[in-house]
Amino acid sequence: MRWGKVRMNLRSLFHFKSYNLRAKLILLYLFAIMLPLLLIAQVLLKVSENQIIRQTTELTKESSRQSANNVQDLLKQYADLATHYSFDRQLQEYLNPAMDYSDYIDSIEAYQYYLKPITYNFTLDAATAKLSIYFLNDTLLPGLGIYRKVDDVVELFHPYRRAVEAGREVVWGKEADEIYVSRTIRNASGDLYGVIELKFPEDRLYALIRESDPKEKTIALADVNGSIISSNDRQLIGKKVPDEFASAGGASGKPIVGESPGQFKTIAVPIDGKNMPAWTLITQVPIDSLLTEARYVRNVGLIVLGSTLLVSFLLFTLLLGRITSRVRQLVSTMGKVKQGLFIRAPERDSGDEISQLTRSFNLMVAGLERSIEDNYVTGLSLKDAELKKREAELYALQSQINPHFLFNTLESIRMKLIASDDPREASDMVLNLSKILRKSLNWHGNIVSVREEIELVRCYLDIQKYRFRNKISDELDIPEELAEMSIPKLIIQPIVENAIKHGIENKKGSGSIALRIRRQGDRVRIAVEDDGVGIDEQRLSSIRASLTMKDAIRVEGRSIGLRNVHERIVLQYGKDYGLSIESAVNLGTTVVLEIPADAERASGKEEPHV
Structure with a gap:
């Protein structure tokens, strides 16, 4: 019985012919003018919102690329210096294991006339960077706090061991709070003479990416294994990159959107170039941060649209009342004439x-x-x-x-x-x-x-x-x-x-x-x-x-x-x-x-x- 009454009420609601002229014209206004305007406004606001997100994402991409370039420039300085020492012919000659420094005077002269001058020209600030050269010559004395003879302890150093395993390639890594770059010193035939190592504090990288508030934008530098080397969020250092961004390393500039409750956009820019590490600069921006401006535009648009439609509807009903009252008056007069008056x-x-x-x-x-x-x-x-x-x-x-x-x-x-x-x-x-x-x-x-x-x-x-x-x-x-x-x-x-x-x-x-x-x-x-x-x-x-x-x-x-x-x-x-x-x-x-x-x-x- 109740369902039957509901059906009858719905049928009477949509029985358009039973409505008077005023109701019909109001419905016509609602469905022919107001509803299409609302739909159009919704589409325009959605397009505007997407455009704002797209523009903000592009700006974030550009900012990420610039940060990646700054990091790359810094790393390139150390990579170029390590390469310079690695290919220095005189340094190779002095470190040659075949050289005989049995007489201490020979070692002193080697330091006096070349080994000391070459390290004297080390241009980086000693307070933020450290140079180490490991040599295999058994007769050369260590000195200057830079030159050290390879022994059992040195052979366990990661920078030394990885450089030897890499052949002539530049090796990058992190130990404690320092970033290191190392490379072997070999002659033209590939014989190993030693290893050069440069270390600098992680703070140098942090200084390049710390300008953003982690709550608004998180920037992290991750190595090839997904471990975070440096970040403006200091609590992330040493942790792994989340699984949903594990593939970000190969996506040059391509945003990846997470599906977790706290949605965000992630932009990954690889550090590429000759002698550069296979690291990736990852920028993570919360979607809510991107939508702040879009929501403001949307709210203002809805307020303006609602006010305009309200004023329009009030004017329409006012004019409609004047028109329909004249029609009703004329119909009433016709009825009286029909009765003989x-x-x-x-x-x-x-x-x-x-x-x-x-x-x-x-x-x-x-x-x-x-x-x-x-x-x-x-x-x-x-x-x-x-x-x-x-x-x-x-x-x-x-x-x-x-x-x-x-x-x-x-x-x-x-x-x-x-x-x-x-x-x-x-x-x-x-x-x-x-x-x-x-x-x-x-x-x-x-x-x-x-x-x-x-x-x-x-x-x-x-x-x-x-x-x-x-x-x-x-x-x-x-x-x-x-x-x-x-x-x-x-x-x-x-x-x-x-x-x-x-x-x-x-x-x-x-x-x-x-x-x-x-x-x-x-x-x-x-x-x-x-x-x-x-x-x-x-x-x-x-x-x-x-x-x-x-x-x-x-x-x-x-x-x-x-x-x-x-x-x-x-x-x-x-x-x-x-x-x-x-x-x-x-x-x-x-x-x-x-x-x-x-x-x-x-x-x-x-x-x-x-």
Whole structure:
């Protein structure tokens, strides 16, 4: 039971046709304007956020590359110095194991004339860097705190052992708080003469990467085994690089995003170049840090958008209230006129379609009121009683058709205002109705041309097409030679109206209406054909019988308009002319009007404008 009620409530919520005009236009504003703007704003803010992250990442990349270049420049100084000593021919000559320094004087002279001068030119600050040269010559004495003979202890030193194992390659490493670089000293034949070692404190590297706060950006220098050599976060030194960044060493500048709860971007830049260590400078930036500016832009954008949409919606509802109040007022006045109270709708000094419709409606009401008064007051003063009766009957029948057509058309417009998704269609319907009312008010007398009557039919069909969309199609076949022929006013439009209302509207699917006018001898045949639901035999017989009834006004249903048209044709042209009807259930209906072919043609004078 509860689920059934929920379904009924949802169904009533989405039953768009049941909403009034104000609710429909508000929903139209929400779905056609506000919702697309929100979606567009969301997309733009997302694109902006991604762009800010991308730009910030690029800046971080560039900063990482610059830090890597600074580290590389520092390491290159030591690598070049080690290489310089390694290839120094005189140093190789003095350290040659074959040299005999059995006499201490020879060792002193070696230090005096070369070994001391060469180390004297050591350009790095002794307080931050240390030079050591290990030699294999058994006769040379150690000295200067730099030269040391290779013994069992030296052979266990990592810088010495790794340099010997590496051949002629430069070896890098870290011991305690110092960074070392070592390289063997060999002759051209590859014979080992010794090893040169340079050490400098890790603080030299730290000085190049400590400018960033570790909470905002963590920078770490890791060796080939993933051990952190130096970092602006001092607690990371000696630890391993996290597993999710283990592959960062080969990704030159490529960011790697972690999937852990504290998401971050990581940029790894390798230290490359000749004689450089296979180390990697890793920069880790929290995503929240990158999003700070993006979130600020997003929040400001949402506040501006929300304020703009709120002001826009308030203005829209204010203007909408003024428009719909005028429509409701006009519909209320129409209902009173329909009940027989000939009152005018309040007019406003505006040029929109509602004002035009109001003015046309008031003119129509005034015309109806004046015509009724003129008919009875003037008709009673006529001396010819028979002529008075004939004119009164003719006017009564015609005045019955005019309000009947008007109210049906206004009802169509009202339904369109309720059901339409596009208010412009309702505007076009109002414009067509204005044309019909203008034509009705400007026509003088009861006779018009076929062309004028067809123009009225076209306006009416356009209104009904807007109402039923693709349900109705039409075909108007009127020879040009009959276009200026005179006919009684409003004898075709009521037939077309009946065909739509009783034939096409009740049919499932689409339907068509055809209007054909032909001259057959001394008669003109006007046929209105529809492929609607048709009329059953019993009802058709009742309608045919009603055409000859005296009290036509009290006839109910479809036959009212048919009877009025038939009676007017008979009064105008005699009993030899009039209306006939043929119909079959589910096949359609054909209504034929016959009038004399030699009827007086319309004057063709230009209609006055209102």
